[in-house]
Amino acid sequence: xxxxxxxxxxxxxxxxxxxxxxxxxxxxxxxxxxxxxxxxxxxxxxxxxxxxxxxxxxxxxxxxxxxxxxxxxxxxxxxxxxxxxxxxxxxxxxxxxxxxxxxxxxxxxxxxxxxxxxxxxxxxxxxxxxxxxxxxxxxxxxxxxxxxxxxxxxxxxxxxxxxxxxxxxxxxxxxxxxxxxxxxxxxxxxxxxxxxxxxxxxxxxxxxxxxxxxxxxxxxxxxxxxxxxxxxxxxxxxxxxxxxxxxxxxxxxxxxxxxxxxxxxxxxxxxxxxxxxxxxxxxxxxxxxxxxxxxxxxxxxxxxxxxxxxxxxxxxxxxxxxxxxxxxxxxxxxxxxxxxxxxxxxxxxxxxxxxxxxxxxxxxxxxxxxxxxxxxxxxxxxxxxxxxxxxxx
Numbered sequence: 001x002x003x004x005x006x007x008x009x010x011x012x013x014x015x016x017x018x019x020x021x022x023x024x025x026x027x028x029x030x031x032x033x034x035x036x037x038x039x040x041x042x043x044x045x046x047x048x049x050x051x052x053x054x055x056x057x058x059x060x061x062x063x064x065x066x067x068x069x070x071x072x073x074x075x076x077x078x079x080x081x082x083x084x085x086x087x088x089x090x091x092x093x094x095x096x097x098x099x100x101x102x103x104x105x106x107x108x109x110x111x112x113x114x115x116x117x118x119x120x121x122x123x124x125x126x127x128x129x130x131x132x133x134x135x136x137x138x139x140x141x142x143x144x145x146x147x148x149x150x151x152x153x154x155x156x157x158x159x160x161x162x163x164x165x166x167x168x169x170x171x172x173x174x175x176x177x178x179x180x181x182x183x184x185x186x187x188x189x190x191x192x193x194x195x196x197x198x199x200x201x202x203x204x205x206x207x208x209x210x211x212x213x214x215x216x217x218x219x220x221x222x223x224x225x226x227x228x229x230x231x232x233x234x235x236x237x238x239x240x241x242x243x244x245x246x247x248x249x250x251x252x253x254x255x256x257x258x259x260x261x262x263x264x265x266x267x268x269x270x271x272x273x274x275x276x277x278x279x280x281x282x283x284x285x286x287x288x289x290x291x292x293x294x295x296x297x298x299x300x301x302x303x304x305x306x307x308x309x310x311x312x313x314x315x316x317x318x319x320x321x322x323x324x325x326x327x328x329x330x331x332x333x334x335x336x337x338x339x340x341x342x343x344x345x346x347x348x349x350x351x352x353x354x355x356x357x358x359x360x361x362x363x364x365x366x367x368x369x370x371x372x373x374x375x376x377x378x379x380x381x382x383x384x385x386x387x388x389x390x391x392x393x
Contacts, residue, residue, distance in 0.1 A: 005107040006080060009097040010073035013088055015114030017042055017051050017069060021091030025051070026213035028185035029084040034058045036183045038079055039213065040067075051075075056183060085185070087213050090114060137172045137207050140165065144202040144238045168203045170344055171265065171290070174355065175204045178261055178286045179212045181359060187215040188260045191284075193250045193275045194267035195220040198231045204263060205240055216242045221253050250274055259284040266292040276328055276356075280335040287337070287358040290344050294324035302387040323385060325354055330378040332356075334371065336364030 016022040025040040036056045043052040043066060050066040053075060057063065067075045076097075080086065086097040093111020100106070138145075141155025150161045150168070157165045182188065188208060192201040201220045208216045222228055225247035235243040246253065250267075251274055262279035264272065272291040279287045298320040301310055310316045329339040337358035344355040365371060382390040 005105045010076040014069045016090040019114035023089040024213045025088045027079040027083040027086045138169045147234045172203045172207045190218040190261045191259045192220045195222045200265045221246045255282045264289040289356045294321045297324045300386045332358045334374040334378045
């Protein structure tokens with residue numbers, strides 16, 4: 001009887017794949033071993049649909065295998081010898097297979113898996129093999145994009161919003177990469193600070209739940225109460241029950257617990273510093289931030305050695321933008337993070353295209369010599385640029 005539940009779950013997975021509505025299947029809560037999680041997504045290879053199972057192992061290793069429909073039951077049985085839970089998310093419903101501590105199997109099914117109408121464009125966007133175009137995280141017809149003014153009612157992205165859509169889609173890819181680094185299972189606690197109209201908030205929530213298969217509690221904070229109320233209505237209409245919107249100053253916000261992920265898109269000037277400081281102070285595991293209009297250093301810059309740049313306004317502006325972000329990364333490293341900077345999207349779409357990424361170091365000791373050197377490096381750079389000590393600024 002217990003094996004029947006595994007077979008039933010495998011049948012639901014096969015129906016979801018055949019119908020083209022499979023978002024993902026995730027096996028998690030490992031009983032032991034070096035496989036942390038397995039995520040399966042729909043692929044099309046040689047004209048045939050398969051489920052690609054991606055195994056996330058210790059030490060950052062990843063392996064993949066493609067499973068045809070007739071091999072799904074064997075794959076599910078094998079996975080359930082390692083994991084205690086499997087979650088299936090389909091366009092028309094969901095299913096969960098669980099093993100209790102006493103070894104009892106239970107199967108919970110909601111909706112009509114494999115029966116929902118699927119956007120043909122979304123099917124065609126699935127990769128035609130591992131060496132071809134990758135599957136896009138967003139198709140453009142996601143429900144939340146319509147009230148946000150990104151897409152029309154038919155699911156077509158408005159011409160005027162194409163660059164914004166590419167920006168959202170690219171940030172979503174970074175969010176999905178962050179989820180892989182986080183690993184494990186359980187509910188993710190995500191904070192979007194200075195969220196504005198929450199384009200990114202909705203996309204991140206959708207990707208983390210519908211694509212990555214995670215339970216998510218997301219808190220979005222911004223000053224404008226009317227905008228936050230509007231966003232809350234959109235979340236309710238889309239069934240995004242894990243989202244909360246708070247109208248208030250980010251400086252007054254206190255996370256309820258250690259955030260797994262803090263994100264911020266285009267927080268103006270020193271608002272980005274406020275977000276980064278808050279995230280680091282509360283031990284956020286991963287931080288993704290795209291700064292905007294870095295004006296503060298331009299007003300503080302006081303370095304004779306750089307007058308050959310500062311005397312030319314356009315060059316001073318560009319220099320201060322780069323130097324500000326470099327200082328931010330140095331400060332995060334001094335607070336125990338591994339950091340890098342990359343381009344969010346093509347500069348033709350937006351000049352505000354620098355992405356700052358930070359991943360918390362679990363081995364960081366603030367009392368160590370390494371930590372001391374990192375603090376001194378940041379403080380020295382700050383003094384060189386401004387002539388003041390950052391500890392008294």
